[in-house]
Amino acid sequence: MASVKERLAEFSREAHELYLNQSVPYLEDPPDPLQFYRDWIGPNKPCIIRNAISHWPALSKWTPEYLRKKVGSKVISVAVTPNGYADAVDGDRFVMPEERKMSLSAVLDIIEGKVQQRGVFYVQKQSSNLLEELPELANDLEPQIPWMSTALGKSPDAVNFWLGEATAITSMHKDHYENIYCVISGEKNFILLPPTDRPFIPYGVYQPAVYRQRDDGEFEAVDQTNSEKVPWIPLDPLDPDLDRYPQYGRARPIHFIVKAGEMLYLPSLWFHHVQQSHGCIAVNFWYDMEYDIKYNYFQLLEMLCGFPGST
Numbered sequence: 401m402a403s404v405k406e407r408l409a410e411f412s413r414e415a416h417e418l419y420l421n422q423s424v425p426y427l428e429d430p431p432d433p434l435q436f437y438r439d440w441i442g443p444n445k446p447c448i449i450r451n452a453i454s455h456w457p458a459l460s461k462w463t464p465e466y467l468r469k470k471v472g473s474k475v476i477s478v479a480v481t482p483n484g485y486a487d488a489v490d491g492d493r494f495v496m497p498e499e500r501k502m503s504l505s506a507v508l509d510i511i512e513g514k515v516q517q518r519g520v521f522y523v524q525k526q527s528s529n530l531l532e533e534l535p536e537l538a539n540d541l542e543p544q545i546p547w548m549s550t551a552l553g554k555s556p557d558a559v560n561f562w563l564g565e566a567t568a569i570t571s572m573h574k575d576h577y578e579n580i581y582c583v584i585s586g587e588k589n590f591i592l593l594p595p596t597d598r599p600f601i602p603y604g605v606y607q608p609a610v611y612r613q614r615d616d617g618e619f620e621a622v623d624q625t626n627s628e629k630v631p632w633i634p635l636d637p638l639d640p641d642l643d644r645y646p647q648y649g650r651a652r653p654i655h656f657i658v659k660a661g662e663m664l665y666l667p668s669l670w671f672h673h674v675q676q677s678h679g680c681i682a683v684n685f686w687y688d689m690e691y692d693i694k695y696n697y698f699q700l701l702e703m704l705c706g707f708p709g710s711t
């Protein structure tokens with residue numbers, strides 16, 4: 401009889417054969433809510449939507465000059481790391497960024513090269529930072545994506561603002577959100593893997609730590625000794641270590657770029673790794689996923705893959 405491992409490989413192969421695309425298709429117009437639900441959210445498939453946010457003033461307005469004038473003095477949370485990796489495995493630890501409070505103008509000074517600072521800076525606080533920290537910008541876009549809210553029957557849980565250096569990287573992970581990711585300026589490089597590729601994606605459990613910049617300018621990772629260990633993916637899809645994680649050789653990552661004015665539908669539970677052009681600005685909308693049988697099956701898959709702590 402085939403082993404569980406062989407069955408899981410078969411499971412992934414079948415998903416590719418039955419319904420997954422080899423690239424991310426484009427829709428040329430904002431969709432009808434019911435059709436979007438039927439074609440993309442229900443089947444849990446990503447797509448890029450064009451011409452859906454062309455009416456947002458943000459697209460033409462959000463230059464560094466405008467942002468300085470409108471919200472330059474606002475103090476916001478910025479993730480600072482020595483190497484661009486916030487929330488990522490480094491050796492035997494899961495290291496989170498130093499969260500620094502800075503004015504938006506100070507962040508723009510660094511991004512525009514007017515001020516030199518050690519470390520990599522990324523505005524990426526994922527707790528509705530657009531509405532919480534920069535509400536003055538909210539009028540330059542819509543508070544939600546109307547057809548997505550209608551399709552799901554709910555409003556987004558969070559509206560996040562992203563602005564960072566080219567060296568800032570979001571390590572591979574997945575979320576329990578239906579994610580509508582809109583690029584306002586610059587471009588984002590995504591690597592996506594479907595949830596059914598989970599059998600090929602390695603996980604470990606790591607001691608959490610947080611970066612801190614010392615007085616001499618060097619960064620150190622300070623262990624969070626009272627926090628529980630964190631399950632995370634140690635593999636870098638830009639340079640996968642196939643000697644260590646040979647099973648990843650069977651995964652089928654999709655690499656693509658989302659350009660200014662485009663919107664990615666990133667379905668719940670899809671693994672993603674993200675990079676960007678220098679100074680790229682994006683806004684995304686996180687809609688909580690339905691904890692239905694899809695989620696339920698994924699939990700089973702995690703267990704069968706020997707998810708740390710699942711036994």
Ligand SMILES: O=C(O)CCC(=O)C(=O)O
Pocket residue numbers: 562569570575579581672674675682684
């Ligand atoms: O833009 C990024 O760097 C990361 C985006 C992301 O991980 C998300 O929206 O879930």
